[in-house]
Amino acid sequence: MVQQNFALHETMELHELLNFKTICMTTSKMIQGVVFDQELKTLLEKDVQQSMQSVNVLQELLSKTQPQ
């Protein structure tokens, strides 16, 4: 299969999503040590799990492209 570069704007968008997800994941993980409510903590952990998956997927996608 021919390796196809993304257009620059696609790479940028994916990259920005990666940054956003990374920060969300870090924040949600960190803040779990602060909350009192256990239901809220469960949701935060759910967010961490979702973000982990997103970050992996985005890294996978970004690894296929080289910014020109």
Next chain:
Amino acid sequence: MDYERKPINALKKPMRNDYLEIANAEGMPGLVDSTIALNFLLNAKNGIRNCAMALTEIADPQSRTEVRNMLNASIDLHAQITELMMKKGWFHPYQVNEQFKLDKMSAQAALQIANLKLFPGDTSRLGTFATPNY
């Protein structure tokens, strides 16, 4: 966990020194959790917007599918956060008056906290970490 129903976002007394003051310890869990929940909700909202905006810029089919899955997951999570916040009395989408009152109290509490000297002095903490090159 049962919170004191009302008014969770108000400080009981003006804060003078720090959040550990006994007078304010009473409502503190609710204040902390509602603030964090709001932050979480806004993050989820921004995530949905970011995914949606990204979708309008991406042509690659595989990337679109992945981002769309992310968008759907974010929407579900946002709904769950909203539901939790409504259940706990932190969020009143159908009673705008109540919501405004709560937000004003939160703003006042936040102002008081912002005014405190919470971390006086040098906070660099270098020396407690291995940072030979700093």
